[in-house]
Amino acid sequence: MKTKRPITLLVLAIALLLMGVAFIAKRAVPAQTTSQAQTLSDWAHGSAGTLKVMVNYPTELLTNQKNTITLTYEADPTLQQNLTYGYVFDAEFDANGSVITPQKRVLMPLESGRHSYSWEVVPFAKSEINGIIQLSLGDSNLSGAYAISPQVTFDIPFEIRQSNGLSPNASFIVGLVMLGLALLFLLIFILLNKKFLGANG
Known part of the structure; x- marks a missing residue:
């Protein structure tokens, strides 16, 4: 079970990253x-x-x-x-x-x-x-x-x-929050992955 958690965090980080870029792009266009x-x-x-x-x-x-x-x-x-x-x-x-x-x-x-x-x-x-x-x-x-x-x-x-229902400014803020969470989950993934590799080394 422990080996699956870092992978789950990585998938979640990638998903948040893509969603954040999509929300920010609404203001850019x-x-x-x-x-x-x-x-x-x-x-x-x-x-x-x-x-x-x-x-x-x-x-x-x-x-x-x-x-x-x-x-x-x-x-x-x-x-x-x-x-x-x-x-x-x-x-x-x-x-x-x-x-x-x-x-x-x-x-x-x-x-x-x-x-x-x-x-x-x-x-x-x-x-x-x-x-x-x-x-x-x-x-x-x-x-x-x-x-x-x-x-x-x-x-x-x-x-x-079609719109997500948010104004351009609100969409931009939501996008930044998603990018921040994506970076946080990516950092946690790296730390857990190092810990996992160290435990199996």
């Missing part, structure tokens, strides 16, 4: 992101101004994790001069096979400067899912009681990647 951009014309008050919008999103969604989709928008100089008339930016994000927070649709009073809004999506589908963002620019009377009438639409295909 961040998810790729991409973006799309469009402009919305002023249909509310008929000025020549436009609203510039850009959506930034990961090309892959990690399961069991919150993945962030960010919408950035800014009125051009002409539209900014007319903001006193009152505008509401209507944005809605939806994706099949997923849970979206804090809410799918948001109505935001348009203000001067650059602003952003983010959704978090957690996929439960096993394969790819399709996301869609619909945007519209209305006057101050725009209400969420009616379905959005989109001026522009972003079609966003997502690939699904």
